[in-house]
Amino acid sequence: MQRKATALDVAKRAGVSRSAVSLVLNGRGDGNVAKESQDRIRQAAAELNYSPNPIALSLRNQRTRVIGIVSDEVVTSPFDGNIIGGADDVARSRGFVTVVMDTELDSSRDASAVETLLDRQVDGLMYVTVGLKPLDVPQGMLRVPSILANCIDNAPVPRLHHVIPDEVSGGREATEHLLGLGHRDIAFLAGAQSSPAAPLRVQGFQSAFSAAGLPVRGDRAFLAGWDIDTGFHGAMKLLDGVSPAERPTAIMCANDRLAVGVVLAAARLGLSVPRDLSIMGYDDEFRIANTMVPALTTMALPLREMGAAAMTKLLDAVEGTVEEEADQDAGDPLETMVPCRLVIRESTGPVPPGSPK
């Protein structure tokens, strides 16, 4: 492996000094270097396939054009990887590189991950979580421009901007979709209390009823969990041995896995979906929602958009002018909400004709 060409190599080949090379290649040649030399330099650089050494650049400039992304478990869990995908798209398009460190839910590793990244002089930091959650922001994140994606600064007075999905309107629009199909008795398997997303979606669920002038049945929302078995057992409780008049005509789920469990329960009970029962998912989980039988109608989380929005905001701060701090205290609400997207597939349909309500 022969060594890479350096600016000195280029200078020698072009018969000029290193400084000239630097000036020309950084676009400040005009007015400083003779046109002729400029051409020779550019040609020499091309011939040697020269590109400046990023490490030397970092040492010199004290900026690395690297953004550190810390995640709780985005890499190692099956969820929400597209937040990073969206963020990385934006970073690359603006000439930045992202490096990802996953702490695998070990919060004691948060601080050290941040310190490691800071040590390596990242120009900015992003923290990304699986599922909306409060975050004890590692101290180090306050020392460089930083942003939160899918999590919220868990301090008395929040200091970091966050980008999150609009869960309330997600829950509301999902409910509206079902109301629009004529459903009036809708059950909601709303996930688990531990996630802040759950109550927000319930809130949207309820507000859709209110807005439609319908009574809200509080006893139709259940907090139990996020997995297939929870969906299955929840649905069995709602449907098995219950007279058709007492059964909900639709079940909304706080994620697609719950919906899988509900579909399974319906199959066991001989109920046809969506003819006898409509089922909604949430998340639009890749290769689950769209490949279920029937394919799930669901509320897609705007993962890529969230990542992109967060990275855009972060890079604006990194490259920004001096007065961004002042700005922030002024108009910036410290919060960006990205709307969810309704995806209609096959698991929802009109309320059964003879439905009693």
Next chain:
Amino acid sequence: MQRKATALDVAKRAGVSRSAVSLVLNGRGDGNVAKESQDRIRQAAAELNYSPNPIALSLRNQRTRVIGIVSDEVVTSPFDGNIIGGADDVARSRGFVTVVMDTELDSSRDASAVETLLDRQVDGLMYVTVGLKPLDVPQGMLRVPSILANCIDNAPVPRLHHVIPDEVSGGREATEHLLGLGHRDIAFLAGAQSSPAAPLRVQGFQSAFSAAGLPVRGDRAFLAGWDIDTGFHGAMKLLDGVSPAERPTAIMCANDRLAVGVVLAAARLGLSVPRDLSIMGYDDEFRIANTMVPALTTMALPLREMGAAAMTKLLDAVEGTVEEEADQDAGDPLETMVPCRLVIRESTGPVPPGSPK
């Protein structure tokens, strides 16, 4: 954010030269620096919370203690993230940092990701894929110690070591589990042709029959796809309207999602699992296999072990002595196979008593 302490700051505070600081802090103080000075230096370093600047170190040493991990879609897809988790564990424990770049299946980004990483002077590279597959190794990977995890050098004569799961014995042991339960008519939804894993698992499937002295029914293995709907439709074809005598008593699946589809089909048809039909998955996908109803018996992919094995091998080369190249040509088979693990849960059971075969 006040600037971090440098070696010069420490030297001043301790009243010595930078060189002394360097020697002492790198353990080469004894015999070179007076005991007294050593103490002062160490104390000053502690007081200033000094740690050497990794960027300056990189520039100086031409080594960064960073390992670059390139993946096709491990970050952004829901699969195989634990390979990176296992690799990262090992790297951290040996004082290395990993940086991950995901190309999101855009193979034209492979080369540039590798070049970017190489530009930043990573000490080694690992390529990780979702699902076993052949890889057109980016040229750059040949310039530093490199290794492949879950993929195989797709060149006439392979140059890079790879770490892969032992799919043949995985397929065999899964089949043996079912044979041991008395099943003789076992169908196999074997994934899609496009993946090299599929034929290997089929091979294991067949070899289990041969080893048991049973005839192999080649018409019982199907290549169709990897998703829930494929499993569902495959199972319907095998079971729906087929007389019990003609039905397989067990269905093996090449991944857990196929198995979900099969369970769904069984529920539709009123078949009880595992009483009427045993179902096996593959992968032990997190929060799918263990939360299905019934929970899936499956063949777990050794993801963390693969990542750990690959990183161990890579770091040995990175830190290794001079003659590793020679070594390699000698005994090293360029391949590490990690065994899969049978996980028995609830979806498999003894063959139905009256079973005709």
Next chain:
DNA sequence: TTGAAAGCGGTACCAG
């Protein structure tokens, strides 16, 4: 218009 030199933060060699 050009080149020499300093400095980013370290390490390592070599006189003293």
Next chain:
DNA sequence: CTGGTACCGCTTTCAA
């Protein structure tokens, strides 16, 4: 045992 100095690769200032 100690401190001065060169060098890693690059940018930028300053004299010539």
